[in-house]
Amino acid sequence: MINLVLLGSGNVATHLYKAFSASKEIQVKQVYNHSAESLGFFENKTPVTTSLSGLVEADIYLLALKDDVIPEIAKQLQNVKGLVAHTSGAVSLEAISECKRAGVFYPLQTFSKNKEVNYKEIPFCLEAKDSKDLELLKSLAGEISGKAYEISSEQRKKLHLSAVFVCNFVNHLYSIGEQICKDNDIPFEILQPLIKETAEKISTSSPVEVQTGPAIRNDRSTINAHLKLLTSEENKEIYQLLTKAIQLFHGKKL
């Protein structure tokens, strides 16, 4: 049985809480947040507190907090016996190193308030000052997911950067696609099978091998026709830059 105190009440904290609650081997002993209002979801399920001095003893103190408050909250936990671990992709282990035992428990996924996620599919990126603590985090991850990776702070930063490209920026390209459809009375659902196939393809092939489209074919007449169709300057700029980037990446003549 792993006892833990969860600090935070946002999307990550809420989703983790649900996943922990589903495991018999994990007990969430307490949830902390500085504001009582944000604790509404947890109140009837588990003891809550708004005071750091009121935290109970636990094996792990999990900081599912905003990046910029993690170091200062960790500082106030420097004397707890348990392992202090944060869930951020961008904060280093060093940033909480004042804690005797420090670690990272970063679920690499995009969490939305009202959408359930399948935890079994979520990779956890783990790191700890001490090898025993790394094992403890592996056990915690193992209870809710089949996938855990040992990832250093340096690697985690790069992984978080990659995630911005493959998730946040990709989602914006979806938004542009949807906008073009809306402006032309085309149901966006027509594009969804293509979107899914594009995402699924790369689980068996490298994206580099399956690049298609006018840019890699250097099909100037389609590229020029597309640029004429684009009404927004930003989208035109994005089209030009990504076309150029694809051609450079694949060594095409410009």
Place this chain on the structure above:
Amino acid sequence: MINLVLLGSGNVATHLYKAFSASKEIQVKQVYNHSAESLGFFENKTPVTTSLSGLVEADIYLLALKDDVIPEIAKQLQNVKGLVAHTSGAVSLEAISECKRAGVFYPLQTFSKNKEVNYKEIPFCLEAKDSKDLELLKSLAGEISGKAYEISSEQRKKLHLSAVFVCNFVNHLYSIGEQICKDNDIPFEILQPLIKETAEKISTSSPVEVQTGPAIRNDRSTINAHLKLLTSEENKEIYQLLTKAIQLFHGKKL
């Protein structure tokens, strides 16, 4: 029973051939390509020809050819009795209007040589000069897919443009993500659940509603840290432009 002659031997022609062959209501009577070598896949399965004058009679002549040869091949088919339809996203119906009966049968999907596709999931975008021919194309699509849409040439151009954003450009962002992982000894598979979730999320929510990441939060410290981590000038430019675009799109202060 719908009889058809398939013109072309590339990815689209090959995938369509397989899908047609699986239906009892469709008979591929002949496959044409100007080069005999490219017909290898079809040779033992169906009659083939390299001569347009050797084409047999059929209900539909399906031009699964490169965009730039479609008009000239269609011109040579202007006297056939059957319906001449092309499979291109970018070529208008007008471009083959010299044919007595002309139509478009555009499968909106990305086809790779060695990856099977689930045709049931592929939307077909249909258009025809004559309403009876539109019905014929609907029957053809209905035999292999559950999804058919009537889409005008103008709309199809815009749809093809959207597809470049949500498929080709998205795939390049995957390539950048993979490259960053490789350069830092991180297995790219860690990112795949995130990639899938990002793609699946938008079948139930508009991408505009589920945009996440440092750009929309206007999290300058993460944005600056990411820009410092990027070693390639192109990727830096893409990061900056897409960050700016997300902020403009969502009305954030820059």
